[in-house]
Amino acid sequence: METEVIIIGAGVAGLAAAKELTKRGISYIVVEASHRIGGRGYTEKIGPNAWLDLGCAYMVYGPNAQTDREESNPFIQYARNQKFEIxxxxxxxxxxxxxxxxxxxxxxxxxxxxxxxxxxxxxxxxxxxxxxxxxxxxxxxxxxxxxxxxxxxxxxxxxxxxxxxxxxxxxxxxxxxVSRRGYGYIIAHWGSEIPVSLNTKVECVNWSGPGVTVETPKGTIKAQKLITTVSNGILAGQHIEFKPKLPDWKMEAIQGMPMGAxxxxxxxxxxxxxxxxxxxxxxxxxxxxxxxxxxxxxxxxxxxxxxxxxxxxxxxxxxxxxxxxxxxxxxxxxxxxxxxxxxxxxxxxTAWVTDPWTLGSYAFALPGHYRKRKMLPLPIDEKLFFAGEATAKCNGTVHGAYWSGVRAAKEVKEALMYKIERKSA
Ligand SMILES: Cc1cc2nc3c(=O)[nH]c(=O)nc-3n(C[C@H](O)[C@H](O)[C@H](O)COP(=O)(O)OP(=O)(O)OC[C@H]3O[C@@H](n4cnc5c(N)ncnc54)[C@H](O)[C@@H]3O)c2cc1C
Known part of the structure; x- marks a missing residue:
């Protein structure tokens, strides 16, 4: 299988990246290890007319949301448009x-x-x-x-x-x-139009050649670029094998920002x-x-x-x-x-620490390591792009994850354009 961009993970960051690439006419495949989309946004019914958000529950936004897009939360407007009770x-x-x-x-x-x-x-x-x-x-x-x-x-x-x-x-x-039907439900509703290959765990990312090759139990996918949105827990534990390994500066940043509980x-x-x-x-x-x-x-x-x-x-x-x-x-x-x-x-x-697809709730910085957060979103070799809550200005949140996905998709678009310009020069 071949495409322009592979997106690993169909949580908020991966789905936001996919939506942004769709707008820009770039082809992609989203691969998701779990049987569902939404990642850490997930709602279950707990009683008659009652639901529980196992992950995110509060739809928050920052004090500068009017002037700084990264502090705004598009899910609040989405929920209103869809007439979800909030x-x-x-x-x-x-x-x-x-x-x-x-x-x-x-x-x-x-x-x-x-x-x-x-x-x-x-x-x-x-x-x-x-x-x-x-x-x-x-x-x-x-x-x-x-x-x-x-x-x-x-x-x-x-x-x-x-x-x-x-x-x-x-x-x-x-x-x-807060929403009656659940934040996780709203996220799944918003993301439902995106085609996602579920139950498709990425086992290996080979970025040694001109593009990227991803190995999954369902086969191999080739692309020019890759956006990973998996948690720092998955990356720190090397649950995805990168060939060659991610550089030391990236691994040190990931390890300085472990998953909390x-x-x-x-x-x-x-x-x-x-x-x-x-x-x-x-x-x-x-x-x-x-x-x-x-x-x-x-x-x-x-x-x-x-x-x-x-x-x-x-x-x-x-x-x-x-x-x-x-x-x-x-x-x-x-x-x-x-x-x-x-x-x-x-x-x-809930049991987020032992959840095999997150290995924790969200990332926090160990004392003395906070500066390394800036390294988390940095791309590698114009091929590997990083999104997900830990990479965001509003880290540890849904809207942070959303804007990180949008940012990574824009970086990919620029890298693809640059390649075309270089070819035609
Ligand atoms: C208990 C709890 C409470 C929270 N409360 C709030 C709150 O009230 N408000 C708020 O804004 N935020 C809250 N958050 C944080 C918020 O849920 C997250 O920041 C956000 O959902 C993260 O989205 P993401 O896309 O970065 O990551 P994820 O949602 O984790 O998405 C990553 C996806 O990658 C997939 N994946 C992992 N490994 C692989 C692999 N090898 N191959 C393919 N796919 C893979 C995972 O299955 C997952 O679907 C809470 C989180 C938790 C756990």
Whole structure:
């Protein structure tokens, strides 16, 4: 089989690259290892009229979205155009310690502590060499535990592993939207027109000759250019063999930005047990159990998501579904009381670290390695082009992945044009 461009991966980045190449009249083949498109965007039904996003759930965009395209999120407009029900995320935060909501005065102290932590991160980023975030926050604060629980989910790593500078460089979330039918569903709907060869794992990329040859269990594909959108986990683990190997500068950048762990346990409730004021996000922690970051009953869905991050999340993946389900129900009962257990329905537990096609949730920088992020999107030899969330300005997000795919497709177009110009010169 021959084409101009091979795209590895039919997540958001690969699908966005394919759409951009279609617009520019360039032929391509998208090869996807899994049985479905969407990658880390994936929604499953969890109950009647209730869905759970196993990966991305919040449709976010950055504060400069009006002027900087890379901070904008085309999926919000797409969802509106398709009449998918979406809602601005405008819920309150609640903080529960030892099974009791903290007082207003305590919440002020907590808020001040969280702000001190953000200021410390900013200060290091602007004025000092990079450090692990855990080195610059006051670990003796009574609010250090919930702060670290929350950050392990968003970083997504324990704070002794996470670069303060890289975290500071993350583009702020300006506004969030949630969707009833699921972000993953919207992504799959948007990408459904793209032809994709599913169940087609790329095993080897040979870029030694004039073009690129890709080996898959379904046969060999030849092309002039290749866009890879697979995660840093797949590249770092050399799950695709590159011949010759990727250069050291690229591998060092990939290894400096490993995959973090964010997982969630979605629990459906069989009755309307939540009041209107119960909707929103919670943090629960106690003296004798692991705490959790929880989002409850968004869009009156009767679904609660219990988030886990970092090493705890990796450990829980190994414990399996039953342990995760029990942990989630215990944390939800810490917040809403034991009676809620009577209405517990089915749950869905994610396992992104052991997912063979991602090997983690999204990439984060190890302390001292943040500068290497700039190397991730750089092409090699005008033949290998790199997209995917880790390569994006808004890394770790769907819209970041989208714009990285568009960027890589434009780079390919330019490289193809340059080749034609060189031939005719
Ligand atoms: C738990 C979790 C929560 C998140 N929450 C949010 C959120 O609320 N908002 C947000 O914006 N973002 C969120 N994200 C991040 C967001 O989901 C990702 O940044 C984005 O989906 C990544 O898209 P991608 O195209 O870069 O990668 P992927 O979606 O991983 O696509 C890469 C594709 O490559 C395929 N592949 C891998 N190996 C091979 C191979 N050898 N051959 C062929 N194909 C291969 C994979 O199967 C996959 O489909 C979350 C992620 C997780 C895991």
């Amino acid at each position: 809602e601005k995320y405008d819920y309150d935060g609640h903080f529960v310690y030892n099974g009791k909501q903290i007082s207003v005065a305590e919440d002020k102290q907590r808020e001040a502590f969280y702000k001190d932590c953000s200021d410390a991160i900013r200060n290091i980023a602007l004025n000092s060499p990079d450090q692990p975030i855990s080195d610059i926050i006051d670990l003796d604060s009574p609010y250090a535990v919930p702060y670290m629980d929350m950050m392990a989910v968003t970083a997504p790593a324990d704070l002794d592993e996470a670069s303060a500078q890289d975290f500071h460089n993350k583009v702020d979330e300006h506004e969030d939207y 964010e997982n969630k346990i979605g629990v459906h409730f069989t009755k309307d047990v939540f009041g209107v004021d119960d909707c929103g996000y919670y943090q629960t922690w106690s003296d004798d159990a692991q705490g959790a970051y929880v989002s409850a009953n968004l869009m009156a869905s009767n679904v609660v998501s219990v988030f886990m991050g970092g090493r705890f999340s990796k450990w829980m993946e190994k414990q399996g579904q039953d342990t995760c389900h029990a942990f989630a129900v215990d944390r939800i009962a810490d917040i809403f009381g034991n009676d809620i257990r009577k209405a517990v329905g089915r749950s869905i537990v």
